[in-house]
Amino acid sequence: MMLKMIIVSGLFFSLPVLAEPEFAVSIESSLKECSQKAVTTLDSVDCYSAAEQAWDKALNQQYRLLTDGQSPEFRAAMKISQRAWLTYRDRYLDSLRAFYRQQQGTIWSIIMSEASMRLTRNQAIELYTLRHSTDLQG
Numbered sequence: 001m002m003l004k005m006i007i008v009s010g011l012f013f014s015l016p017v018l019a020e021p022e023f024a025v026s027i028e029s030s031l032k033e034c035s036q037k038a039v040t041t042l043d044s045v046d047c048y049s050a051a052e053q054a055w056d057k058a059l060n061q062q063y064r065l066l067t068d069g070q071s072p073e074f075r076a077a078m079k080i081s082q083r084a085w086l087t088y089r090d091r092y093l094d095s096l097r098a099f100y101r102q103q104q105g106t107i108w109s110i111i112m113s114e115a116s117m118r119l120t121r122n123q124a125i126e127l128y129t130l131r132h133s134t135d136l137q138g
Helices: 003-014 020-035 041-068 072-101 107-131
Strands: none
Touching: 020 041, 020 072, 020 107, 041 072, 072 107
8 A cells, every 4th residue: 555655656746847837927927017007996807807818818729729639539528628617617707796796895896807817717727737737758
């Protein structure tokens, strides 16, 4: 049993650590710059909206790069998976909107915008990670 744990640990730690993708650094940098210039709540919301649009483009690009050249079986499974994720995202955001509408103050529109952007960001990075998961070159 101990030997199995050592072998599994060795495999896990020998997998390449993925650096943050260049597209992520660029989007995060633009968001930070925009946020530093934001004066009003609306300015902050606009920063997150612009970042979410950029993450959505990155997500679509990662999806295309991931599925290009793959088997029809994988492409079909990935299409179903991505559609399920879109449904999850939309329902989750509906629940967040209902939750934050109960709160007092304008800060919650910023929190909501950041949460929406974060969902798209996480999925884009997840697709990027999957695409690079078989690259064991390190």
